[in-house]
Amino acid sequence: MKNDFLYVEISNNIAGLIRNEVLKAGDRLPSVRMLCQEHGISMNTAKRIFLELEAQSLIESKPQSGYFVSRLLHRKPALPGVSKPLRTNGKEPDELIRKVYGSMRKGEVTFLSVGVLAKELLPIAKLNKELMHATRQLTGSGTEYESVPGNENLRRLVAARSIGWGGSLRENDLITTAGGMNALSFCMMALGKPGDTIAxxxxxxxGSLQLAVSLGLKVLELPTHPTTGIEVDALKKVINKIDLCLLVPNFNTPLGSLMPEENKKEVVTLLAKHGIPLIEDDIYGDLYFSGQRPKCCKSFDKEGNVLLCSSFSKTLAPGYRVGWVAPGKYKHQILKLKWVHAISSSTVNNEAVANFLKSGRYDSHLRKLRLTLQQNYQYAVDAIAEYFPADTRISRPQGGLAAWVEFNKKVNTADLFDRAIKQKIGISPGRMYTLQNQFENCMRLSIGLYWTDELRQKLKTLGGIVSRM
Amino acid sequence: MKNDFLYVEISNNIAGLIRNEVLKAGDRLPSVRMLCQEHGISMNTAKRIFLELEAQSLIESKPQSGYFVSRLLHRKPALPGVSKPLRTNGKEPDELIRKVYGSMRKGEVTFLSVGVLAKELLPIAKLNKELMHATRQLTGSGTEYESVPGNENLRRLVAARSIGWGGSLRENDLITTAGGMNALSFCMMALGKPGDTIAxxxxxxxGSLQLAVSLGLKVLELPTHPTTGIEVDALKKVINKIDLCLLVPNFNTPLGSLMPEENKKEVVTLLAKHGIPLIEDDIYGDLYFSGQRPKCCKSFDKEGNVLLCSSFSKTLAPGYRVGWVAPGKYKHQILKLKWVHAISSSTVNNEAVANFLKSGRYDSHLRKLRLTLQQNYQYAVDAIAEYFPADTRISRPQGGLAAWVEFNKKVNTADLFDRAIKQKIGISPGRMYTLQNQFENCMRLSIGLYWTDELRQKLKTLGGIVSRM
Structure with missing residues (x-):
């Protein structure tokens, strides 16, 4: 109680200082430790205060430097709130999804929420060369099956990259899959049985929600902070009710949240203690905007309880269907599933991606791509600030391909979809991203688009439609 | 009873005439109709008599011409008997399968039972060209996802080919899959629930047995004739015990049997009447040795109850993972499964195969291939006759990639595997092809190998090992 009271008081005090410009844009705030000492509060409370101020867009953090008064104070839209998922028996948003995806096939529509990179951002010419190269390298030009675990070169190179996220995988820890969804599918099939609950x-x-439902799993949606991912305390509360957990700790879609390392560690320990396998989807991990490659939950996995899944669909070529899983102690089950459901991945494509990694081109591609994505995010924020109602909020991804936009409760994004599509603009209504009746005033915005003036105009048009709602 | 007695008598009479060379090699036998009139027996009994004589290798059929005394009478090994599957609670031959497949990775072993075509029989240079061509044709060079149903060109061309087997598919009846196993997997997942029984x-x-088991299905193995496939009467007897049926009516592996059209028709009607979906695997259908392309069960499907699956893995390029399913009235379920488990097939590979079909090269490739396969089968039969014990039997595929070899009961093919592998020869023991404790004296022989003198020598060596057992 004392802490709660102090929390509000200190938080309001600092907010007042900023709003009254006693603290000016760019000013440094006291460190977490100093705040503790000054007010006699716990580290957790101090962190909570900073997160709250950041959520109000009053301050921003800089890696390794601490918190500063936001430079975009008067332009940066606020952060959406922490989700408080309902526990009703919601239904799958099947019809909505069909409608939205159906519209993507219409060439003339500009889709503002595609889940993959625009082709202009892909190294297509180089990939074509690697494809040709692969046909020359492979026995039978890649007409033959691979071994069941998959392309050895690719597995070795992916394993070598694990050092980048604090892992220590070896070639034999990995099994290739036909894209990331195929990896998730094998994991859920191996570990969940109908009636089980997955958090x-x-x-x-x-896609993950639909996959779980199609396998007869019950989905328990966890409260999730737009910046720091799932609320660990919320997971603790339901730990005895779940059988399985699927998380996208690094820049998940649609929020773009990034779980802090201590949260990852805590979640891994908690789940291992309760014997609950963690499926970790890291398809966006390589797409951090700046600083260092974030760690994975797998980095803290001592017991082989984490099944790390990823793919090259979000960084290179979705159409190649090249993904992988490091299934820890569940390797035997996943191998068996791959054998009976797929036999082999696509031989040529896997070799081409392996060659691309080996040549060092993947890294230079990523370096360029990260800058573009960061820039795209800034463009999107600017457009939201300029063209959308003032109470529009947007999440603050530090990587990945998506941001989450929250409108005034009056704006129903399923309606917005219908109105926007008439102007040849496609959006993804928030209701698609949950099985419950929530997020009706939200939408996902892609930051993997190829930014042009035309695109900005489309966002302006969309902002106009929202304003009139 | 009368028929049973007559059947044995007539059959023995004709066999005697042949053995005593009253009827000589190449002589024409009376037609089925004449036999009926002559002895006052039914058409079915007459057919049974000819099949029995054929099974004893005393006569052979020529398409559209009738039956003749076998020209290979003193060389052609006998036909294996109709299988009488056990109904015990057999277990999966997991260990054996692992051992056998494990050995395939060792380069120096000559594997006499590979399930795919030798690379020398594939049109590799042409496929490479089509792959390059596809990267030039496709938006984003094939880095993008396909639509969920899959490549439109491919679906249109596959649909057009359905006329060849008496079908009338349209593009929209088809969904592409990552190879044939992926198609079977979606079908079993859509239609079977744990505890269901599949015939x-x-x-x-x-692979099909393992797939079913991995999905929690119980497998009911049907008595199967090496030449004409499942015994329809046996299916009738268990019709109330099964929920699902998977058949490979055209040149299945390992027998190479071909269901007569009337049997296909009867089975389709029977299953539809009982509301039991039929998954039809037609991956070998294009590989008929001579005469006409056999029809599919799907050709007789009026109610959309047949899910026809196939792929290009047995005719073109297993490593491309290009397959398809025509799921009839279960289209919606299969589309959903593809969406949640795979999203898309491999874009470039599907376009390359479509181009290959469109150019007419697929048909000319098949024409050449069929002759080779037929020749290979004859080589294999000759080798068996020459190098193996006289009581060795071999099935008589009229197409496909496999023949079934049955040894004297004393020859255990799991032991044979161990002995042969020391001579760098790999075989597939019969126990792999069932969940029951049976077929221990059988093995599959591939006829999709590239026939060389070395290969003949390997068969000679294997024959020697068998003789010493």
């Missing part, structure tokens, strides 16, 4: 972020990727 | 041929493809 996930909320909002989260529709 | 299959016996012996049958290990």
């Amino acid at each position: 996930m972020e909320s909002p989260c990727y529709p | 299959m041929e016996s012996p049958c493809y290990p």
